[in-house]
Amino acid sequence: MSSNRGKGSAAGLAAFAAIIAAAPFLLPDYYQSVLIVAGLFAILSMGLNLLMGYAGQISLGHAAFYGLSAYASGILTTTFHWPVPAGIAAGVVLSGVTAALIGIPTLKLKGHYLAMGTLGFGVIVYIVFNEAVGLTAGPSGLTGIPRLSAFGKTFSTDREYYFVVWGTAFVLFVLARNLVRSRMGRALRAIHTSESAASVLGIDVARYKAFVFVLSAVYAGIAGALYAHFVTFVSPGSFSFHASIQIVTMVVLGGMASLWGAVAGAVFLTVLPEWLRAIEDYDILVYGAILVLTMRFLPGGLAEGAERARGTLVSAFRRKSPASAAAASGAEGRKP
Amino acid sequence: MLRVKNLQVFYGMIHALRSVSVHVKEKEIVALIGGNGAGKTTLLTAVSGLVRTTSGEVLLDGGDVTKEKADRIVRRGIAHVPEGRHVFKPLSVEDNLLLGAYHRFTWRTASVIRGEIEEIYTLFPVLGERRKQPAGTLSGGEQQMLVIGRALLSHPKVLLLDEPSMGLAPKVIREIFEHVARLRADRGMTILLVEQNARAALSIADRGYVLETGRIVLQGSSEELLANRDVQRAYLGREA
Numbered sequence: 334m335s336s337n338r339g340k341g342s343a344a345g346l347a348a349f350a351a352i353i354a355a356a357p358f359l360l361p362d363y364y365q366s367v368l369i370v371a372g373l374f375a376i377l378s379m380g381l382n383l384l385m386g387y388a389g390q391i392s393l394g395h396a397a398f399y400g401l402s403a404y405a406s407g408i409l410t411t412t413f414h415w416p417v418p419a420g421i422a423a424g425v426v427l428s429g430v431t432a433a434l435i436g437i438p439t440l441k442l443k444g445h446y447l448a449m450g451t452l453g454f455g456v457i458v459y460i461v462f463n464e465a466v467g468l469t470a471g472p473s474g475l476t477g478i479p480r481l482s483a484f485g486k487t488f489s490t491d492r493e494y495y496f497v498v499w500g501t502a503f504v505l506f507v508l509a510r511n512l513v514r515s516r517m518g519r520a521l522r523a524i525h526t527s528e529s530a531a532s533v534l535g536i537d538v539a540r541y542k543a544f545v546f547v548l549s550a551v552y553a554g555i556a557g558a559l560y561a562h563f564v565t566f567v568s569p570g571s572f573s574f575h576a577s578i579q580i581v582t583m584v585v586l587g588g589m590a591s592l593w594g595a596v597a598g599a600v601f602l603t604v605l606p607e608w609l610r611a612i613e614d615y616d617i618l619v620y621g622a623i624l625v626l627t628m629r630f631l632p633g634g635l636a637e638g639a640e641r642a643r644g645t646l647v648s649a650f651r652r653k654s655p656a657s658a659a660a661a662s663g664a665e666g667r668k669p
Numbered sequence: 670m671l672r673v674k675n676l677q678v679f680y681g682m683i684h685a686l687r688s689v690s691v692h693v694k695e696k697e698i699v700a701l702i703g704g705n706g707a708g709k710t711t712l713l714t715a716v717s718g719l720v721r722t723t724s725g726e727v728l729l730d731g732g733d734v735t736k737e738k739a740d741r742i743v744r745r746g747i748a749h750v751p752e753g754r755h756v757f758k759p760l761s762v763e764d765n766l767l768l769g770a771y772h773r774f775t776w777r778t779a780s781v782i783r784g785e786i787e788e789i790y791t792l793f794p795v796l797g798e799r800r801k802q803p804a805g806t807l808s809g810g811e812q813q814m815l816v817i818g819r820a821l822l823s824h825p826k827v828l829l830l831d832e833p834s835m836g837l838a839p840k841v842i843r844e845i846f847e848h849v850a851r852l853r854a855d856r857g858m859t860i861l862l863v864e865q866n867a868r869a870a871l872s873i874a875d876r877g878y879v880l881e882t883g884r885i886v887l888q889g890s891s892e893e894l895l896a897n898r899d900v901q902r903a904y905l906g907r908e909a
Binding site: 516519520522523525526527529530531532533534535536537538590 | 717718719738739740741743744748749751755756757758759760764767768769771772774819823
């Protein structure tokens with residue numbers, strides 16, 4: 334399994350950090366704001382991938398947790414003049430606590446029923462954003478949210494904010510990666526395969542499902558609060574059912590149970606519409622076609638595509654130098 | 670060691686177990702035989718806490734575990750190897766085994782558990798050869814060995830085996846049963862074995878119970894059961 338390749342993935346992390354550090358200096362300025370949004374979606378899809386890809390539970394209402402935190406932090410800092418870091422913390426806590434309250438009854442459901450339950454929750458939260466006009470300013474949206482400022486510094490340029498978002502994404506990536514490799518990660522993947530087999534091994538299935546649900550909501554909450562203090566404006570439209578589906582699409586397109594896939598899916602699906610803008614009216618058609626084709630030929634998502642490409646390269650390399658190929662397969666100790 | 674007293678289980682309106690009493694002594698292999706739908710699997714799932722019981726008691730070493738949840742019951746010392754093997758297919762063989770030791774895995778015990786996993790590899794060498802492979806790529810017999818090894822890593826006092834022969838070739842079945850017999854001979858394991866394959870089960874068991882439509886209809890030593898005409902006719906495929 335890919336997660337067992339210890340050394341390779343340490344190098345992978347270093348490469349990831351290097352790409353994050355170099356990207357804003359290599360790309361045109363315009364892309365910085367696109368990449369910030371991609372980073373937010375990367376955080377969202379990593380969180381959802383822990384829930385969907387690893388633990389096998391579906392959520393069609395994830396935008397609700399994203400929105401709850403964005404609104405909470407926006408309202409607290411704008412209407413109540415809280416400092417921004419305190420607003421962000423409160424938003425993340427709100428998302429997590431809501432997930433715990435929602436998760437305990439909802440996670441008893443399975444499959445389609447869980448999908449329906451979380452979908453319903455997402456719709457309710459969306460309606461609240463629209464109707465609680467006194468608090469959220471309703472459909473017209475909440476304006477004048479302050480930019481992020483912490484430690485006496487305001488992150489006002491896109492480049493600064495880019496590093497805040499992708500720095501956070503990197504830390505959350507490392508956390509998630511350590512989690513899925515731990516005893517806990519094994520337990521989550523066990524639940525995915527068979528809940529009864531997991532519980533007869535001593536895994537408290539209900540507690541783990543609730544835990545991973547809360548964790549993925551916390552990831553969504555972090556992304557939501559960072560979103561509010563980047564755009565400085567929140568409106569219900571960003572947190573609709575459509576947004577929930579978009580995050581699910583990123584997870585599936587990137588590759589279930591692959592954290593790299595989650596990041597790749599988020600970046601790909603954020604950047605793709607920017608490229609398609611050149612063909613204006615037809616962009617949605619092409620976007621749909623790309624999704625269909627990807628799922629048709631790469632059901633395991635972009636992560637599977639990368640894995641296959643790597644396999645092709647390795648075997649091409651081995652064919653050229655049979656001696657080193659024999660040595661390599663011998664070292665890995667694989668049976669033919 | 671394990672004592673089940675007057676256990677009743679309902680699935681909705683269906684009375685699946687009707688006052689069933691079974692006991693297994695230390696280092697004993699007890700076989701539970703019977704046809705489809707007799708309640709064999711229900712009895713095991715009720716003992717391991719996967720289904721709720723309506724009344725009756727499950728005692729382990731005299732302690733009541735009837736109302737405990739499945740994940741607590743493992744810690745008390747009952748390891749259930751469910752029917753149909755339930756390996757965690759996408760996970761490697763090694764990760765499957767690590768999950769067997771899930772409830773006692775900490776950074777301090779990790780190296781001890783690694784050692785025990787090596788022991789499982791000596792017990793089932795084929796698992797050692799395939800330790801990095803996804804468990805789903807194993808053959809049926811290998812998967813059966815894997816789930817038995819996984820259960821052993823939870824340090825059980827009693828092992829519940831549900832249909833280890835299911836869907837396996839006769840030669841592989843013999844091999845699995847030899848392993849089960851060796852678990853008792855070499856490790857002093859106490860085993861409650863559920864089987865459709867009555868002959869194979871009784872050949873390694875000390876005693877047996879025959880379950881029919883949720884009731885124990887017959888019990889006795891394996892020899893007695895193998896010699897019993899009703900058992901022969903119903904479960905051993907022999908015209909009497």
